[in-house]
Each structure stands twice: as C-alpha cells, then as structure tokens.
Amino acid sequence: MSDNESEFKLEMPKVGIIKGVLAKDIEVVGGKVVNIRTCARPYKNMYSVAQLRTIKKVIEKYGSGKVHLSPRHNFEIPEVKQKEIENVLKDLYISGLFPGGAGTSVRNIFTCPDWCSKQIRPVQELGERVSFNSGDKDMPNKVAISFAGCSNSCSRPQNADIGITAIGEVGVNDKTCPDDCKECIRSCQFDAMEKHNGTITINDKCTYCCKCVESCPETVLSIKKTGFRITVGGKEGSNVMFGKECALFVDDFEAFEIIEKVLRHYQEKVAFRPGSSKKKERLGEVIERLGLEDFMS
Ligand code: SF4
Ligand code: SF4
Numbered sequence: 001m002s003d004n005e006s007e008f009k010l011e012m013p014k015v016g017i018i019k020g021v022l023a024k025d026i027e028v029v030g031g032k033v034v035n036i037r038t039c040a041r042p043y044k045n046m047y048s049v050a051q052l053r054t055i056k057k058v059i060e061k062y063g064s065g066k067v068h069l070s071p072r073h074n075f076e077i078p079e080v081k082q083k084e085i086e087n088v089l090k091d092l093y094i095s096g097l098f099p100g101g102a103g104t105s106v107r108n109i110f111t112c113p114d115w116c117s118k119q120i121r122p123v124q125e126l127g128e129r130v131s132f133n134s135g136d137k138d139m140p141n142k143v144a145i146s147f148a149g150c151s152n153s154c155s156r157p158q159n160a161d162i163g164i165t166a167i168g169e170v171g172v173n174d175k176t177c178p179d180d181c182k183e184c185i186r187s188c189q190f191d192a193m194e195k196h197n198g199t200i201t202i203n204d205k206c207t208y209c210c211k212c213v214e215s216c217p218e219t220v221l222s223i224k225k226t227g228f229r230i231t232v233g234g235k236e237g238s239n240v241m242f243g244k245e246c247a248l249f250v251d252d253f254e255a256f257e258i259i260e261k262v263l264r265h266y267q268e269k270v271a272f273r274p275g276s277s278k279k280k281e282r283l284g285e286v287i288e289r290l291g292l293e294d295f296m297s
C-alpha cells in the first residue's frame with residue numbers, strides 16, 4: 001500500500017446512527033446474513049456502469065450472487081454476510097449508492113426515463129429536486145412519490161401517495177378538417193371530441209392526455225400549454241386506493257411547493273389507524289378521514 005493510500009480516510013456512516021443509513025434499510029435475516037436495499041443519491045433516474053460494477057462486485061464478494069431490482073428502482077442485495085456490512089456500505093458509498101428506500105419514509109422517487117418520446121413535459125429534474133429535498137425523510141408511514149411524463153402513467157402515479165403527471169391542453173388551429181377524417185375522435189378514449197361542419201371542438205370530458213394530437217394527420221391539433229396534474233392519497237397493496245386530484249396545470253415550482261405542503265400536512269394531521277397504537281395511517285387514509293379540502297387547508 002502506498003503512503004497516499006494509507007492516509008486516505010473515509011467518513012463512513014454507521015448503521016442506525018447516521019441519517020440515510022437506518023436499520024430499516026438493512027433487514028437482518030437469520031442472524032448471520034442481511035438484505036440491503038440500496039439506491040443512488042441524489043436520485044438520477046438511472047444507474048451508471050460504475051455503480052452496476054460495484055453492485056456486481058458486492059454481490060459476488062459479500063452476497064450470494066443474486067440481486068433484485070425493486071419496482072421503485074432500488075437494488076435489493078440479499079444474503080450479505082452480516083459481519084461484512086461495513087465493507088459493503090463502504091463500497092456502495094464510494095460509488096454514490098446508499099442504503100435507502102425502505103420503512104416509514106419517503107421511498108425512492110420514481111420517474112419515467114428522459115428519453116421517452118411520449119413525454120409531454122420532462123419530470124426528471126423535478127423528481128431529482130424532490131428527492132434531494134425529501135428523499136428518505138422520516139414519515140408516519142411509507143410515502144411513494146411518482147412522476148409520469150404523460151398520461152400513459154408508466155410510473156403509476158395514480159397509485160402513489162403523491163402522483164405527478166404531465167398533461168397538455170390541446171388547441172384547435174384555424175384550419176378546416178377533411179370531411180372523411182375522424183382520426184382524433186377515434187383516438188380519444190374519453191369521448192371528448194366532436195366534429196361539426198368540418199370543425200373540431202373539445203368538450204369538458206377532456207383529460208389532457210394529448211393522444212389526439214399525435215393522431216392528427218393535418219396538424220390541426222397542437223399542444224397549447226403543458227403542466228402537471230397532482231393526485232394525492234393513492235396506494236398499492238391489498239387495499240388499493242386511487243389518488244384524488246389536488247392540482248391541475250401547475251408548473252415545476254408550484255408542484256414542488258405542493259409536494260412539500262402535502263408531506264408537511266401528513267406529518268401534522270396523521271393519527272393511528274383505528275384499533276392500533278403502533279401503526280399510523282397512510283396519507284390516503286388521512287385524506288379519507290378529513291376530506292381533501294380540510295387536509296390541504
Ligand atoms: S408515462 Fe409517458 S413519458 Fe413516461 S415512460 Fe410512459 S409513455 Fe413515456
Ligand atoms: S387530450 Fe385526450 S381526452 Fe382530451 S380530447 Fe385529446 S385525446 Fe381526448
């Protein structure tokens with residue numbers, strides 16, 4: 001070992017003591033091995049080759065050669081020898097990987113990839129900012145936050161505690177449509193388009209998905225403005241809940257403020273689940289008990 005290497009000292013977080021490394025991210029299994037849940041911080045929506053190499057090294061050296069990719073983009077490394085936790089955390093830490101994404105906290109932020117051609121408005125930077133501010137924050141129960149670049153909702157925002165979906169308002173240009181064209185009407189799943197005397201109108205059933213714009217062969221339709229729909233109180237699990245809409249056409253800054261407010265109100269207004277003195281309500285249960293208006297006020 002060279003002189004330089006021997007001088008190198010890494011400030012390692014200690015399990016259960018330092019913020020970001022909580023015992024809940026490291027599950028003890030059978031007393032000798034643990035499962036470690038890890039993710040990149042700040043959230044980058046993807047893992048680098050160097051990080052994947054680190055995970056490979058860790059699972060080969062300290063684990064059982066297996067790794068699981070969770071639905072929220074965490075790597076879960078099972079069966080790591082308990083006595084090697086410090087070494088594993090050190091290897092992960094050097095690669096920008098931290099224990100996280102478990103327990104009663106803000107779970108790993110989930111966004112679509114930024115290369116998807118369907119996205120109406122980018123969500124990755126907003127997701128990263130929210131992760132930087134609130135990722136792993138202790139909460140009364142787990143909180144999933146999902147961002148989708150369009151209404152296809154690949155990141156499942158409707159079933160997240162807080163869901164952010166990019167939407168667009170469709171404008172009809174001053175052009176007459178060909179008589180036989182009904183492409184946009186066919187593409188709209190919400191019966192929101194009508195055609196009278198060669199002119200298209202959009203009624204109030206519109207959900208701002210913008211599918212009709214893609215379908216128009218004559219560029220009569222275009223996206224006039226974009227923004228986010230925010231839904232709160234969704235959840236997956238045995239009792240699935242769909243989030244309630246709390247904001248429409250907000251910009252990045254407003255969305256950030258609303259997310260922070262929802263997290264704050266959740267901490268302030270939560271109660272124990274009926275009949276339990278240990279488990280606190282999920283966000284959706286608080287909203288169901290109080291009503292959305294009271295919860296937000
Ligand atoms: S939700 Fe839309 S933008 Fe995001 S990955 Fe799916 S299709 Fe692409
Ligand atoms: S934006 Fe979506 S819901 Fe609205 S008219 Fe177009 S296809 Fe229909």
Ligand code: SF4
Nearest residue numbers: 177181183184216220
């Ligand atoms: S708006 Fe476009 S798709 Fe719809 S009828 Fe007119 S030309 Fe066809």
